[in-house]
Amino acid sequence: MRWLVIILLLVTTGSWAQNRPRDFRDVKAPPIKTYTLPDSIAEIGDTTEVVEEELDDAGEASEELQRELSIVSEDTSTIDEGYTGMVEISEELQIDSVWVTLTEYYSVWDSRRINPYDIDATKFRDTVDIELIDTTTSRLWAMPMIRDTTYVTSGFGMRGYRWHYGSDLKLSTGDTVVAAFDGIVRIRSYDPRGYGYYVLVRHYNGLETLYGHMSKILVKVGDLVKAGETLGLGGSTGRSSGPHLHYEVRYQGNAINPEQLYDFSNRQLLYNQFQITNNQFSYLKEVRKLAYHRVRSGDTLSGIAHKYGTSVRTLCRLNRITPRTILRIGQRIRVR
Structure with a gap:
């Protein structure tokens, strides 16, 4: 009997071992076959x-x-309002089929600032001959306005507490204002506290002329104009007490007394060729003395600003003060 039980146990154990679940760790992975890449994959x-x-x-x-x-x-x-820095120095302008290199003409073209050249005329040591008239090229001249008579109502020089950089010529509102010489319009603008509506023309001869207080401008920046060609109409815009033309003549941005070139009362040009020396700019030493105001009893920032034709804001900026700063008698205030 005992042997029979042992035999039965052995048979049962062997049968269970064959049928028990296989552990996944005992399962051997099938061998991996080597595949050749399809042609399509190679193309990719x-x-x-x-x-x-x-x-x-x-x-x-x-x-x-x-x-x-x-x-x-x-x-x-550098492009901003106007055309500052618009052209490189090596560029050229074609004016009436005559090529003018800017380095030979002026190295700066600026349609906003009257004097962009930053040249100290007090250090001017050269003598320059300016051909005001050149009949061989039909470059002539004209009085700056069309009238039978021309009267200077206020000349070049000290006026009140300011320096007056041109000649004021009497006219009636609507009178025609013309170019004095052949050239190109560099500035047309409006200055409510100064020139009013004004035009500045750059000329072939190296001069520039400015026409202020006009009632209407009839040209635009870049226009080519001949002597006697209309620029606009006279008026009394800006800082003006009545109709007149404020007329300036400038060389390299620095003003020259127009009455050194013109006999306005006889409506004549004094020279065909005008010589520029440092004598024309000796007035600048006097102008620079006006750069500071010495405070006196009763002075205020607003009063000083009005006296020198500037603003309180400008005075504060130049002197690094505020509108509430207390002024001391004897203190120097920079006004420009």
């Missing part, structure tokens, strides 16, 4: 290489574009 690989090459080209193009943009940025960084 080739295409990928081409795309990478195109991306490299695009990267180079991007770098070139960035360089181009940086150049454009440099060229246009």
Whole structure:
């Protein structure tokens, strides 16, 4: 009996061992077959290489574009209202089929500032001959306005507490204002506290002339004008007490007394050729003495500003003070 039980146990154990669940750790992975890449996959690989090459080209193009943009940025960084810095020094302007290099004419073209040249005329040591009239090229001259008579109502020099940089010529509102010499319009603008509506013309002969207080401007920046050609109509705009033409003559931005060139009462040009020396700019030493005001009893910032034709804000900026700053007698206030 005992042997029978042992035999039965052995048979049952062997049967269970064959049928028990297999542990996944005991399962051997099937051998991996080696596959050959299909032709389509190989083609994709080739295409990928081409795309990478195109991306490299695009990267180079991007770098070139960035360089181009940086150049454009440099060229246009100074462009503001008007045309300051609009042209490079090496550029040329074609005026009546005559090429004029800006370095020979002026190195600056600015349609906003009357004097952008930053040249100290007190240090002027040269003698320059200006051809006011050149009959061989039909470049003539004209009085700056069309009237039978021309009267100077206020001349070049000290006027009140300010320096007057031109000659005031009597006219009636609506009288025609014309270019004195052939040239190109550099500025047309409006200055409510000064020139009113005004035009500045750059001339072939190297001078520039300014026409202020007009009631209407009939030219635009860049217009070519001949001597005697209409610029606008006379008036009394800006800082003006009555109809007149404020007329200025400038060389390299610095004003010259117009009555050194004209006999206004006889409506004549004094010279065909005008010589410029440092004598024309000796007045600047007097002008620079007016750059400071010494405070007296009763002075206020508003009173000083009115006296010198400026603003309280400008005085505060120049002197690093505020409108509430208490002024001391004897204190120097910079006014320009």
